[in-house]
Amino acid sequence: MLRQGTNFVECQPRMADGFERCYHKAFAPRRDFEAKLHAQQKTDEEIQKAVAAAIKDGTLPQPPKAMMSYRGFDKTDRIQNLWVMSLPNATPEAVGVSTESQRDAALAGHGLPWMMLPGTPGAHIMIPINPPVKSTAVTDMASDEITQATLPLPDDLRKEASVYKYDTKTGERIWLRKGTNFAECTPRGDDGFTWCYNRATAPRRDFSAKLRAQGKADKEIQEAVASATRDGTLKPAPFGTMSYRLYGKKDRIQLLWVLSVPGATPETIGVSEGSQRDEAIGGDGRPWLMLPGTPGAHIMIPINK
Incomplete structure (x- = not known):
């Protein structure tokens, strides 16, 4: 020793x-x-x-x-x-x-x-963990909505991914393309983010979309999702499920993968909870754990690229 x-x-x-x-x-x-x-x-x-x-x-x-x-x-x-x-x-x-x-x-x-x-x-x-990057070729721009929506994914997952958006009045899905793999993507939203998810989390996202269409505030939606999870109406996000997020400007992390690890803590999973946000924005980020010990615990994996 x-x-x-x-x-x-x-x-x-x-x-x-x-x-x-x-x-x-x-x-x-x-x-x-x-x-x-x-x-x-x-x-x-x-x-x-x-x-x-x-x-x-x-x-x-x-x-x-x-x-x-x-x-x-x-x-x-x-x-x-x-x-x-x-x-x-x-x-x-x-x-x-x-x-x-x-x-x-x-x-x-x-x-x-x-x-x-x-x-x-x-x-x-x-x-x-890629070396620091001084300039990046990451972009959220594409020639059409379907191509744009799949940009957060690795190249080999894009072609077969599903693409949809939500009707803002009803919260129902509007399909742009029904794919054949496990990935579901939504085009860039008003907040500037483009997301891709595992279809296993679809019920949670659809539930939130319907509440948003009813004019519920973000806090109300979060509370409703938590309540529905507790009473079994919604299944919790599966442990070890990856989501993907893309952002086109340089004031946020531009390419971020998010691994869901409900209930995990630094001690149980072996990952620091020291934020790497600023380092990631600067092109030199490392993964870190957020919301440790909660159902929403997840590992942020910034991609230096």
């Missing part, structure tokens, strides 16, 4: 493979178990099988439903600053994240998050 700290993070100096890593303390039993097997010269496959067996028989605790780890590398042939969010057994459809690798884009300094090992106990989201 080089230093015993007081928060939830444990770090290792640069190892023989060139990586520095930091983990949540909840991962310690598993990492210690793996280290002993490595010392016995077990192969990676043998270690993976041993870990799975130990979890199954209760020797090792079940993995948390979400947890952030951190990895650093000082050469340019690997992603230099990588955050990894574990989401055991999650799928692209459930989370709303592409599985198309962004490794090469991240090495070039403009990568987006993506999912690896979907549907397995090792499922996780790779979140490359």
